[in-house]
Amino acid sequence: MSATDPAGDGGVVGALEEHLLGEAPWLTQQQVAERAGVSLETANELWHLLGFAHVADDEAAFTSADxxxxxxxxDLIRLGILSHERQDGLVRTWGRxxxxxxxxxxxLLASVAAEIGADPGEGMLAISDEALPRVEELQTYVWRRHLLSAGSRLLAEQATGPSSMLAVCFVDIVGYTSRSRTLTDRELVSWLESFETTVLGLTVDRGGRxxxxIGDELLIVADTPEAMADIALELTRRGxxxxxxxxxxxxxxxxxxVVTRLGDVFGPVVNIAARLTSVARPNAVLVDLGAYEALTGRDHQDDDTDEDAPDQTGGYRLRRxxxxxxKGYSRLKVWSLQPA
Structure with missing residues (x-):
């Protein structure tokens, strides 16, 4: 490293920083707060909620974009859009x-640069000129489409408050640890991306999201237990x-x-789905009492019998x-779900 190249990277990071932020950093955190008309405490709090590391008081690490x-x-706080409670949750979610x-x-950009034989840093800088404006525009489009979808769900569910009736499913890869040990980092990423892409396609096609x-596990929800059953059965069939x-x-x-907040779901139903997944056998789908009753359309008699004759309804076969x-649930009622 040298005085003219403190990062020791030939100036690539500095060039990328200036390219992405619009200008080279020239403001300290105090100067940013003063120009924005907010307290230094508020500026630092938002910076940390977004997931960025602490910056020294005298370090010129910020730009006009900050x-x-x-x-x-x-502005959003003054308009009442972001209360202190909402601010923490929303900004933290943005950061993550x-x-x-x-x-x-x-x-992705680094792999493209490698494919054309360019240095990763300089290649990313060159590719970003063409790619980033298009990626940014596409991100905005996807975001607005998801806003529309989320808004439609909220309007449909607003009569029930912040909670709604949902089918919740966890899907876990069997043998993930042993398989991951045999793969390189790149192969592992490719494998997981292929898995998530396949699950996403199957899920969306059947009305889920x-x-x-969470590691090698996916959390999926659907408005109806039938949609969720179809998703889970297809995934285990393929597996x-x-x-x-x-x-x-x-x-x-x-x-x-289920309680919904900031795009996530919470509550006992979510916990039960996770617990069922942890005890399910490979290529098996387990359902709880709520899913059983919704799929069959009948109440299950609360008796001491551990196992019943299989129930067949619609396209499903359920065996108690x-x-x-x-953990957290003693003597949980559970059924094995299979195609009829």
């Missing part, structure tokens, strides 16, 4: 979501096919009242299993 971001945030998106996009991925590259999976479905005890 001033504008604080001004816009302050865009951090993951940025990691993926940088990896993916909430998030059980030796000629299909899709990995073996297991799934747990629960149905009932022995009650299970999992």
């Amino acid at each position: 001033v504008r971001a604080l001004e816009l945030t302050d 979501s865009f951090a993951r998106l940025a990691d993926w996009q940088v990896a 993916i909430i998030k991925n 059980a096919d030796p000629d299909d590259p899709f990995p073996a999976v297991r799934a747990g479905i629960a149905y009932g009242e 299993l022995r009650r299970i005890s999992v």
Whole structure:
């Protein structure tokens, strides 16, 4: 490293920084706060909620774009859109979501640069001139489309308050740990991306939506238990096919009242679905009492019998299993779900 190249990268990071932010950083955090008309405490709080690291008081790490971001945030607060409670949740969600998106996009640009034989840093800088404006415009389009979809769901559910009846499912890759040890980092990423892409297509086609991925597990919701049952059964069917590259999976479905907040779901129904997945066998789908009653259209008699004769309804066959005890739930009623 040298005085003219403090990062030791030939100035690539500085050039990329100036290119993406519109100008080279020249403001300290105090100067940014003063220009935006907000307190330094508020500016630092928002910076940290977005997931960015602490910056020294005298470090010129900010640009006019940071001033504008604080001004816009302050406008939303004054308009009553962002109360302090909403501000924390929304900004934190932005930080997490865009951090993951940025990691993926940088990896994509770097791989494209490698394919054309360019240095990763200089290649990304060159490619960004052509790619980033289009990516930014496409992101805005996707965001607006999802706003429309979320708004439509909210209007349909507003009579029930912040909670709604949803089918919740966790899908877990069987043997993920052992398989991941045999793959390079690039192969593992490619494998997981292929898995998520396949699940996304199957889910959307059947009326469900993916909430998030947690390691090798996906959290999916659907408005009806029938839609969720179709999704889970198709995923396990593909996973059980030796000629299909899709990995073996297991799934747990629960149905009932779920609290929705900032694109995530919470409550006992979510917890039960996770617990069922953890005890399901490979290529199996387990459902809870709520899903069973919704799929069959009848109440289950509360008796001491551990196993019943299989119920067949519509396109499903449900066989009651022995009650299970999992973390937080003792003697949970559970059924195995199979195609009729």
